[in-house]
Amino acid sequence: MARKDASIQRVTYNRGEKVTGALMSLPAIILLIAFLIIPIVYTIFYSLFQYQVVRPDSMEFIGLENYLEVFQTEEFYVALRNTFYFTVLVVPIQCVLALCLALLVRSRRRGVSIFRTMYFAPQVTSMVVIAVLWTVLYNSNANTGLINALLSTFGAGPVNFLGDPDVAMNAIIFMSAWQGAGYQMMIFLAGLQGIPEEQYEAASIDGAGRWAQFRYVTLPGLANTTKYVLMITIIQAMKLFTQPYIMTKGGPQNATRTLVYYIYEEGFQSGNFGFACAIATVFFVLVVIISLIVKKLTRTK
Amino acid sequence: MDKSRTASIRRTKIAKSTAFYLGNIIIGVIFVSPLLWMIAASFKPENDVFANMTSILTFIPVNFTAGNYVEVFQRLNIPQILGNTFLYIGLTLVGDLIFGSMCGYALAKLKFRGRGLILTIIIALSSMPVEAILLPLYIEMTQLGWVNTLAGLVFPFMMNCFSIYMFYSNFLDVPDALREAASLDGCGAFRTFISVIMPISKTTYATVFILDFIARWNDFMWPFLVTTGADKRTVQLAVQSFFGTNPVHYGAIMAALTLASLPMLAIYIFMQKYYVQGIAATGIKG
Structure with a gap:
């Protein structure tokens, strides 16, 4: 049923819909990337570094060492x-x-x-x-x-x-x-x-x-x-x-x-x-x- | 009780409803007794707060006074705290309702590139614990210069995957005939959304509004992390810090707690139908 509806829609709306659909979801997507996806990526990224807040310049890549330390603490x-x-x-x-x-x-x-x-x-x-x-x-x-x-x-x-x-x-x-x-x-x-x-x-x-x-x-x-x-x-x-x-x-x-x-x-x-x-x-x-x-x-x- | 079915149905009915009212009154009063004590203590002079603790009198402010409330208003900048809170909630909600519903609608009814991927990501992230990403989010706020600003409070929560999902699943049920009719009238997809879809989806908006309002109102950890100055405090932060600020007057603390419960109580009373529906809807949709 849904499939059939979709094919009818494609005929009627197609072109404008593509643009409008993308534009309408854009604000939410920007916020999603900025405040959810980026922090998720950075959580994993920072976890691979020796990173003290007071010394942001001395960030050092240490691989999985933080994880090893977590599991030994x-x-x-x-x-x-x-x-x-x-x-x-x-x-x-x-x-x-x-x-x-x-x-x-x-x-x-x-x-x-x-x-x-x-x-x-x-x-x-x-x-x-x-x-x-x-x-x-x-x-x-x-x-x-x-x-x-x-x-x-x-x-x-x-x-x-x-x-x-x-x-x-x-x-x-x-x-x-x-x-x-x-x-x-x-x-x-x-x-x-x-x-x-x-x-x-x-x-x-x-x-x-x-x-x-x-x-x-x-x-x-x-x-x-x-x-x-x-x-x-x-x-x-x-x-x-x-x-x-x-x-x-x-x-x-x-x-x-x-x-x-x-x-x-x-x-x-x-x-x-x-x-x-x-x-x-x-x-x-x-x-x-x-x-x-x-x-x-x-x-x- | 069931065994007397053949006997007097009427008598069982009365017995049943007596049991219902009596049981609920007893259990209900015990259940809310901590809150009753809170309200009672808020009207007691400081020396009376912990008097008569072993008697029922502890639930009655015998020497009634409103002095604790006066003290709270003197020590806390209530208009500012309320202003901060409602700005925070209001702005996040406006963003969430507008952007969330637009995105939910596009995902439900419009075909565009990347739609499937976006939908998958949003569903996957809709029950993600934000607590896991607060550290980098905080770093991001420092880099943007948004620590201790309204922007820092508001922006990260202007989009909520769960709300988008709620809108999405509700818009799926909107019949396509409506859209087709609007498009025959010459409405573009966006016009259709504004003038046809939004007005008929008031219940969905009310539901998301309530759920979001509860979440933002209760939120403690993010405002606690991102605001540093007393002038940016929300209600929850003010309550928490008032508890630890000298002089510790328990009557005044109870008054502050009672005051902090009033806005939500008002929302509950005036929007009870949507409030209950909203909570129930998550169970049905989820």
């Missing part, structure tokens, strides 16, 4: 592990939370939009606002930290949420899942609306209970939505920077230093541009590989 593996730890935990927690919230507010009852807004509220602020707020809420002193105050009424705590290397990343995960779930909830809600009501009716005539309906109607009906949600949540999680920057500065004892944070530190704070670009290239390749794996895994299902 303990700190890189710590950042890699932190990034994976965050991703592996936050993605399922946030997605399951989002799905539960979507199921809670899928009904068309009067006032449901108030509840939707409540669950979406952390999204309407911003990650910076939320991170600052939770830094205060997570305060290790039960007299000033709301969460420790709550724990103390149950006779627990106080927990040094952001100061204990074993706890800090978990604290960031909990907060991030809470902040982010509303977004995925909206996507799941749209997915739920796409499931025909008849399927539920048919299932309930067949005697399917609540759980069976969820298992055999809702979940399969949400397959495509889930794939998409997983994909964006994973990529989002791998880019973690704002929360550790505001809440822990990558600490305590590097427990929350992620790959992007490590790139920022090496590149912008220590000025090791070449080295930082090598980490950035590795980071980029990792994101591509992981998104391809996720795509493949979800396709076969």
Whole structure:
């Protein structure tokens, strides 16, 4: 069908179209080249150089040495592990939370939009606002930290949420899942609306209970939505920077230093541009590989 | 609940809706309690902020004061911060909507040399993490002399592969008959785009607008890297630096956080339909 249309168009529009098409896409293409393609090329280019920001004149080609150094640096593996730890935990927690919230507010009852807004509220602020707020809420002193105050009424705590290397990343995960779930909830809600009501009716005539309906109607009906949600949540999680920057500065004892944070530190704070670009290239390749794996895994299902 | 189906349907209905409202009220209030505390604390005198932490009273500003907001307005140049933010968002958005839709339209409906290649590149880069290229992008800004300028903030994000892709996939659905009719009326491809395609694609524009607005509003890392002076700060940067600036008054910090949430809240309330559609659309299109 599309093929046929195309051939008709070629007859009707041909000449002017070629020029107009190129001209119309030109501004975007120029911006694309200037601020995306060139930086990509330069990330790889700089990564092959010994390049200190303070001494731009003494740039020296060193081949793959930066990469060898990256893979021999303990700190890189710590950042890699932190990034994976965050991703592996936050993605399922946030997605399951989002799905539960979507199921809670899928009904068309009067006032449901108030509840939707409540669950979406952390999204309407911003990650910076939320991170600052939770830094205060997570305060290790039960007299000033709301969460420790709550724990103390149950006779627990106080927990040094952001100061204990074993706890800090978990604290960031909990907060991030809470902040982010509303977004995925909206996507799941749209997915739920796409499931025909008849399927539920048919299932309930067949005697399917609540759980069976969820298992055999809702979940399969949400397959495509889930794939998409997983994909964006994973990529989002791998880019973690704002929360550790505001809440822990990558600490305590590097427990929350992620790959992007490590790139920022090496590149912008220590000025090791070449080295930082090598980490950035590795980071980029990792994101591509992981998104391809996720795509493949979800396709076969 | 399902078992009583044969009994009184009405009674189950009431029970179900009670469970719905009760469950949602309890879960919802717990869910937003951190935000409620933030708003409550913003109206408390500094000495009260951390008072009564173990009682429900911590969510109520007993000695109500607006002093924290006065302090925020005195210590921060709010008009300037808002001005910077909306210039940044506004200019990136104008570029993204105009250039993005033009490019998306050309890719979807016009045949020209290099179209396939451009499309492939745009799809491939649409989910690329910009964090990976920020270092050379920053170097580029220093070379252009754009560090700590509006141009440096705006230009790199005036084009967004994901927006182009959204426009592209939406314009694909526009029937060709429309274009043919316009061309019979003597419209060139560009005129057709301006006078026929744009007006019927308002929803697509609103969707991209919202998605982009959210992304720019939340963006922290790029403004943080490229602006160095306090006079170029966006809302997110101002909030972050206010948190670490002496004197640290928690009531005022909470007031700043609350204020920083208001613009997005307004957008959400006034554009709720598009806001929700926009987020949902990514799930359907993606």
